[in-house]
Amino acid sequence: MTIKDIAKETGYSIGTVSRVLNNHPNVSEKARKTIMEAVDRHGFILNVSAKNLKTVQSENIIIVVKGTFNELFPVMVQRIQMYFRETRYTLITEYVDEEADEVTRARQVCLEKKAIGLLILGGNKENFEKGFDRIKIPAVLVTNHAGDWGFENLSSVSTDDTEGAKKAVEFLLKKGHRNIALLGGTVGSDTSTQRRLGWEKAQEEFGIKKKDFGPCVGGRYSFEAGYEAMKKLLKSDKKVTGVFALADVMAIGAISAISDAGLSVPGDVSVIGYDGIPIGAYFCPKLTTIRQSIDKICDRSCEILVDCLENEGKTRHEFIPFTLDERQSVKKI
Amino acid sequence: MTIKDIAKETGYSIGTVSRVLNNHPNVSEKARKTIMEAVDRHGFILNVSAKNLKTVQSENIIIVVKGTFNELFPVMVQRIQMYFRETRYTLITEYVDEEADEVTRARQVCLEKKAIGLLILGGNKENFEKGFDRIKIPAVLVTNHAGDWGFENLSSVSTDDTEGAKKAVEFLLKKGHRNIALLGGTVGSDTSTQRRLGWEKAQEEFGIKKKDFGPCVGGRYSFEAGYEAMKKLLKSDKKVTGVFALADVMAIGAISAISDAGLSVPGDVSVIGYDGIPIGAYFCPKLTTIRQSIDKICDRSCEILVDCLENEGKTRHEFIPFTLDERQSVKKI
DNA sequence: TTGTACGCGTTATCAG
């Protein structure tokens, strides 16, 4: 079933059918009605491949989401969708694996959909250096900072991860904790590296010597990894009173491990997380965390992209302020 | 940049370029090398639209995921991806909004991608009745039961929601609870309706009269709705000792509300959930719940689809057994 | 082993 068939059936030409299907003017009411009837009767849908093949410029904006397991991303995608719902742009969402190369994938989809703009949620410098120079349309990296990556067409909107992490650790420090463990992080992850840096900085500025820094246990951002990391920590002879988890999911895993060990949070150990995922507010104890202003990050990302698209706005790199949500999982000692 | 450009640059014809790009035989090593070099140098990627326009039959299987907020779906998508990774099929994931019409969307994508098979995660009878008869390729509804929907090409793999819910409530009943509240559910949701039915059945079979059934508070499946529903319940004068939440996320919200009210789970109120989401095992208290065998549901769905595709296997409707994961949130009274 | 030419379903540009 093609527009040719519809044309034949209605007695009109394919040109007219195409015009009707694309809501063009200069079509008689009668033709429109006749053709739409036939279309509905057959449940005809345009062949998008053929359409895209022909269409020179789309109004498509691609949003590439890296990793389906980040608890923050679904909310962000929804927010961004809301932003574009009222505009003339069409948003196309593309999820890529945690381990996949988001830049190459992005480029493919952009080409395929003839996209004019690109949003990337999550992403690593490494992949960008390898392939981003081949992407020529305006893009915004959401969640990570790309200020010093040197791409002409890449903006970024993020939280200052180093500062956020520093603030978290300072909070623990001010509450009297001195032996603060770092939970989580994988090599090669920019986010991990920067948050770790914040942990170091806070301790340094507090006059703690490098050799007296709390212990570190790595792991990916998941409940399980948080649980295992904390278990390992508890079994070791390091006596920590405070834990800074690089992600809320890890913090939750950690709290569970502490609880399983017969200890309490914040009674015996204080835990602070990072991200501000929804469940943190419902967990018992409610999770103290560095909350990223997800909504603002999304909105600014969209604004910048649209500005680049419509006003040839220049590339920008913005930090969105975070907040420390003090809830129940940290205690003064 | 098209294959024409590559052809011109390398001195070969577009035919040869196309053959190289598609790994066809009958190409000289030299041509392959020369052409691949040019391709790599330009980072050339085939125009997928043009390719699809030509290609009559694909090996594409579409998986439509309804609702980005269901905590179960990401895991399922990953599982299904793993299943097809070693096969000749290509899996294409399509996320649709909670409120959108998944069937129409599915149909569009299938046409667009020339799909030969379809998996749908989540879905409502209503939308299927409205438009599924236009989908002619083998499909499997994952997570919901379609046994009595009467579609020739639609199989389904799910948990018996009514039985699962019944089991949950029976568990509470056996633990001595008599006034068991039902938390959650929205009108028009098949899943809600069936789980609610289980709640009713269990009480009936236990000899409880309809008028003595515990109270019901509706709401969508989210932390917040669970929290609010429970709050409402606690404020009312109904004294419930057990709560059956239609989804784990609601159960968690409910526990949080109970805790905020100065009561404890399971000390004052017992809570049982449904689904078996990962965080349930890390929550404090650890959540007792009806766990769906997600992995098996996914695997069977894939097997059935492949069977329909390759052996003209017949449509099937299977229930996958659930398990009651007894953890900490329910107490005997 | 390689090149040529046609057609896939659509849109856009004309001329009517």
Added chain:
DNA sequence: CTGATAACGCGTACAA
């Protein structure tokens, strides 16, 4: 307002 027709980028007979 409508109809014919040339692209769009690619795969593939078929011919060389």
